[in-house]
Amino acid sequence: MITSNIIADSQKYIMNTYGRQPLVLVKGRGMKVYDSDGREYLDFVSGVAVNNLGHCHPRVVVALQKQAQRLMHVSNHYHNEPQINLAKMLVQNSFGDKVFFCNSGTEAIEAAIKLARRYSREVLHLNRFEIITMRGSFHGRTMGALAATAQEKFHKSFEPLVDGFRYVPYNDADAVERAVNEHTCAVLVEPIQGEGGVNVPSAGYLKALRDICDRNNLLLMLDEVQTGMGRTGKLFAYEHTGVAPDVAALAKGLGAGMAIGALLATDKAAQAFTPGSHGSTFGGNPLACAAAIASLDVLLEDNILLPAVEQHGQHFLQSLENLKKQFGFVKDVRGKGLLIGMELDFECKEIVTACLKEGFLINCTMDNILRFMPPLIVSTEEIDQLIDALTTIFSKR
Numbered sequence: 001m002i003t004s005n006i007i008a009d010s011q012k013y014i015m016n017t018y019g020r021q022p023l024v025l026v027k028g029r030g031m032k033v034y035d036s037d038g039r040e041y042l043d044f045v046s047g048v049a050v051n052n053l054g055h056c057h058p059r060v061v062v063a064l065q066k067q068a069q070r071l072m073h074v075s076n077h078y079h080n081e082p083q084i085n086l087a088k089m090l091v092q093n094s095f096g097d098k099v100f101f102c103n104s105g106t107e108a109i110e111a112a113i114k115l116a117r118r119y120s121r122e123v124l125h126l127n128r129f130e131i132i133t134m135r136g137s138f139h140g141r142t143m144g145a146l147a148a149t150a151q152e153k154f155h156k157s158f159e160p161l162v163d164g165f166r167y168v169p170y171n172d173a174d175a176v177e178r179a180v181n182e183h184t185c186a187v188l189v190e191p192i193q194g195e196g197g198v199n200v201p202s203a204g205y206l207k208a209l210r211d212i213c214d215r216n217n218l219l220l221m222l223d224e225v226q227t228g229m230g231r232t233g234k235l236f237a238y239e240h241t242g243v244a245p246d247v248a249a250l251a252k253g254l255g256a257g258m259a260i261g262a263l264l265a266t267d268k269a270a271q272a273f274t275p276g277s278h279g280s281t282f283g284g285n286p287l288a289c290a291a292a293i294a295s296l297d298v299l300l301e302d303n304i305l306l307p308a309v310e311q312h313g314q315h316f317l318q319s320l321e322n323l324k325k326q327f328g329f330v331k332d333v334r335g336k337g338l339l340i341g342m343e344l345d346f347e348c349k350e351i352v353t354a355c356l357k358e359g360f361l362i363n364c365t366m367d368n369i370l371r372f373m374p375p376l377i378v379s380t381e382e383i384d385q386l387i388d389a390l391t392t393i394f395s396k397r
């Protein structure tokens with residue numbers, strides 16, 4: 001089928017919720033994806049920070065094939081080994097003691113919101129329900145996660161929102177302190193804001209939030225949906241800070257391309273959930289868990305990949321800094337590991353389109369911030385190829 005016909009069918013049969021690029025991706029391997037016309041692209045989007053090991057990593061493919069032949073889905077009324085093994089791996093490599101599995105980032109956030117409210121009511125026996133979240137945050141699109149997301153543009157026409165969220169500026173611990181009241185049960189924050197423009201808070205911010213939560217008996221809940229699973233050079237971004245949360249939401253990179261989300265929690269927080277209090281039909285299904293186990297195995301193996309993320313991230317940032325020196329319209333370059341933003345003084349759609357023509361997939365957020373989040377396996381040469389393309393594109397402006 002020719003590409004224009006495929007796209008016409010897409011427009012005819014699929015609801016119009018995405019501004020899509022006019023290409024149909026049919027195949028991927030490592031850093032590369034291919035469209036229906038056989039064109040090759042270097043993928044600096046990774047399905048929005050999902051394909052952390054690149055496309056179709058052979059170890060993930062084999063794990064999926066094996067598991068698909070054995071057992072794909074069973075109800076959570078029974079135990080299944082891949083789910084247990086994945087939970088064990090996550091617990092052994094994080095602050096968490098217990099895991100709840102779901103299928104996406106927004107579901108992990110819903111679980112966090114419900115856990116925080118229940119923790120107050122059932123464990124502390126206090127009628128507290130309010131959660132403090134940060135301006136510029138993005139936590140997902142279901143009604144609870146949407147209300148947690150402190151960006152009005154996502155709320156428009158969906159009001160009334162779920163009650164019980166208080167918004168304060170990001171990277172301002174004093175504002176959080178001032179927002180705490182007798183109804184507050186938790187603070188929910190991204191260690192680095194992703195959709196909000198790759199905003200990296202000052203050193204000490206999470207520590208200050210931890211102190212506020214400890215003093216007021218609140219849960220500190222991290223949204224590591226975008227920053228988790230190695231994206232910043234550590235398995236979880238909180239590891240850079242010396243501070244551990246009570247709860248963390250995971251998704252995106254967890255399943256190396258399979259849909260899976262998870263909520264990690266300490267025993268203290270996790271005790272709020274009891275049979276029947278929360279659940280998911282597909283959450284923790286053997287197939288998605290098998291992919292996540294294979295992916296974690298690769299990520300953690302021999303301590304090679306995560307240190308490389310830091311190194312490649314520094315090289316990437318430095319190269320973008322050099323572009324900033326050359327081109328006055330580049331306002332800022334920021335990020336950590338392989339979650340990097342470049343703020344321009346104009347809308348960056350045209351740069352995304354120009355990169356596409358040159359064979360690079362890149363993303364734009366908040367209209368004027370280019371966001372780069374390649375698979376964690378990206379090489380220095382591949383980063384340099386993108387920098388060369390950006391240099392040419394910027395020069396023509």
Ligand code: PLP
Nearest residue numbers: 104105106138139140194225226
């Ligand atoms: N939280 C963060 C930080 C995100 O970046 C996203 C998605 O971009 C979500 C939550 C929602 O995840 P999902 O799209 O899997 O529901």
